[in-house]
Every structure is written in C-alpha cells, then in structure tokens.
Amino acid sequence: MTAGSASVAAMRTDTPWSTLPVRDHLLAGAVDAAGAPVLDVVVPVHNEEKDLEPCVLRLHDHLERTFPYAFRITVADNASTDRTPQVAARLADRLPRVRSYRLEEKGRGRALRTVWSGSDAPVLAYMDVDLSTDLNALLPLVAPLISGHSDLAIGSRLARSSRVVRGSKREFVSRAYNLILRSSLAARFSDAQCGFKAIRRDVAERLLPMVEDSGWFFDTELLVLAERAGLRIHEVPVDWVDDPDSTVHIVRTATEDLKGVWRVGRALAVGALPLDRLVRPFGDDPRDRALSGVPGGLARQLVGFCAVGALSTLCCLALYSLFRLGAGPQAANGGALLVAAVANTAANRRLTFGVRGRSGAVRHQAQGLVVFAIGLALTSGSLAALSAASGSPSHSTELAVLIAANLAATVLRFLLFRAWVFPERQVRNAAAPEAAAPSAGHADTHHELGNAR
DSSP: OEEOGGGOOOOOSOSOOSOOOOOOOOOHHHHHHTTOOSEEEEEEESSOTTTHHHHHHHHHHHHHHHOOSOEEEEEEEESOOSSHHHHHHHHHHHOTTEEEEEESSOOHHHHHHHHHHHOOOSEEEEEOTTOOBOGGGHHHHHHHHHTTSOSEEEEESSSTTOEEEOOHHHHHHHHHHHHHHHHHSOOOOSOSOOSEEEEEHHHHHHHGGGOOOOSTTHHHHHHHHHHHTTOOEEEEEOEEEOOTTOOOOHHHHHHHHHHHHHHHHHHHHTTOSOGGGGOOOTTSSGGGSOBTTBOTTHHHHHHHHHHHHHHHHHHHHHHHHHHTTTSOHHHHHHHHHHHHHHHHHHHIIIIISOOOSSTTHHHHHHHHHHHHHHHHHHHHHHHHHHHHHHSSOOHHHHHHHHHHHHHHHHHHHHHHIIIIISTHHHHHHHHHHHHHGGGGGGTTOOOOOOSOO
C-alpha cells in the first residue's frame, strides 16, 4: 500500500501533557484484533534505488520468520530524484505488510517524524537501508518496549559486547562525537548515531513535538530530551558492518551535529524545554512506593540534597576565603552565602525535587533567599559569638565554626525546602492519576497515513 504525503495527520495536540500513561505490556491478541500492527519499522531512504528492494525483502523475510507479532514496514522516501519512489511503490504492491510514503523534502529526521506521527502501531522503529546492523538484534530491541519495561531502545556499536567492523576514520568520529555528548550534555547513552532505534508511540506523541531537528541530529536530540525527562532508554549491543558505499557526508553531518549540541545545550541550560510533560504517573516508578517508616520520596531527596549541599558547602568556603582577602568576616560570609544560595536553590530545584522548566523559578529563588537569610543569621551569629568569646580568632578557627554552623543550616534548609519551597512535587504526584485518566479516552485514537491503496 502507498500513502500520499499531503494527507498525513499532524501530531495530535489535545493530549493531556501532565503525565505519560503507565507503561503496560502490549497484548498481542488485543492489538491484532484491532487490525493494527504491533511494530512499524520505518526505512528512511534518499536515492537508494539499488539497495532498497533487497533490503526490504530481507527485512520482510526476517520479520515473517522470527517476529511473533503483527508488523509493518514503511519505506519513507524523502525527496529522491532517482527511481527509488517507483521501487518503493512496487514493493508496496507486491507485499501486503509493506507500504511506501513520499516526502518532497529531504531529511531523515523529517521522514521519521512524519511517519511516526501518523502511525497506528504502538511500537515504532527505524533502521538504515543498508542493514548494517544484524537483524537478530531487532527483537531484543523492541521487546522491552512491548513488555512495558522501557520507553525507547537503541542499538549500540560501542557497548562492550558489540562486534563492529568499520574503518578507523568512522570509528574515531563516532567515539569523538559520543564523548562530546557526554561532556557537554551529560549524556549517559553510549551510541547516539547508530541507525537502529525504537520508541513507544505514547512517548513519541509527547516527545516528537519538542524535537526541532529534521536531519541527522534528530536521533541525538530525541535521546537527550528523553534522558533528561527521566525516560528509560534500553541499549542493545549490536553486530554492525560498515557500508563502504554509504553516502553520508561525514564533515557536513558533524558540523550540523555540533550546531545541534549547542542549541540543545543552551535550551536545557535556560529551562526552555517543558520536560515535565514527559513524567510518568506517580507510582509507576518503584522509588515512589511507600517505605516502612519513611515518607515517600524522602530517601531519594536526602541523597540528592546531601550531594548538592556538600558541593555548596565547598563552594561557600572557597568563596569565603576569596572574599576574606578584601573584606571582613561578616561581609565575606554574607557574599559567599548569597552566591552559593542562588546556585544551591537552582540545583536542588532540578536535581533533588525534580522541578523542571521556568514555571515558578522566580518564586522558588525568592523563597530560597528567605531560607538563605535564616542560614545567614545562623552562621553570622556563630561568627559573632566566636568573636565575642575569643577576640581575634584565627582563620582556621573561623572556618571550623562556619562548617559546624553550615551543617546545622543545611538540615534546616532541607526541611524548609521540602515543606515550603518545593511542595509541588508531592501535589503533582497525588494528582497524577487523576490527570492521567483523561488520556485513556485517547488511547485508541490512531493517525492514519491516509490515501492507502
């Protein structure tokens, strides 16, 4: 079957954004009865008239022999100028589980966004047309998504047990790029560029509207946003053989990728992305479960707060020592605490209490400054008491007193943050099941690629 590009329905915008639905295991019988495939594998192509037919035939044969669920293969032709559209149409007419789709603009990301947005399959995947990745990794790739264990899955050529055959130039570029992602965007996934990925449709419906890139950086941006939102990304070690006839322009692609890294890094730094739209309902995470004698979420928050607090204390002491070179102890302490307090509030807001985005940031900082004032009174009072007791204490004695006072202020700061500054997390968790309820009405709403024949 062949789908016309003009009739693709846009990604729906009436989805409740507060939470993602709970991850459930997909039931094969229920999905098949509805007439929709469980898996839609997209093969994006541009001028691939030579490789397209053997690729699709091989993929179709593999899925028919090994995949236990209903499937579909969608050839996404993005602005080919050779006979690729005719080859794709012929395959769609010949094989009932294959369809073709034509876009008039280039861009792998654009092709994936368009087809995934219109697919009715609950699990969406894609692979490069050269089939460099061994197809035996396809079922392990999508199984965690079908079972409800994970939100996205990627093939990794850089995992310890992966077996890869490629030239030194591509090996260097790939490892250098992933090193840049780890150092600049704090990415924890191992391989952003392997053309072998899958995503659950309910996640794609909320994540794709946030992804801006329409080219090769699409994969990286998708993964970074998913990881920052706390979604689970499953990695599969793959066997991979480089295609010597690949038409990818390494230098141009690397340049565009670096521009994308800068854009996404800047957006994350200023909180411009509404990643709170991608949270799971309260209770989906086992860490949300009540522990005997421990309030929900307390253990996790204590760990995050202690880590942030330790760094803040070191920062404060370093700033105090620096300011002390040109100011008295009270002024140095006040300046150090003020700078450290702003950074501490921002870090705890994001890392400890899980608040994302700009909403409420100014109010949180204002409340944080009140907490800072209380800490300032405590530490400054300790310094005043020290001066009154010993006259001219040494610098090391001042630091020792400040450490003790800061520890006491830290305990008080945590209690105030948890009960007063950031109570929204508990409120949102309590309301999440109610917010997720309307989404059930949309669960069976599918988007057709339209004009199928």
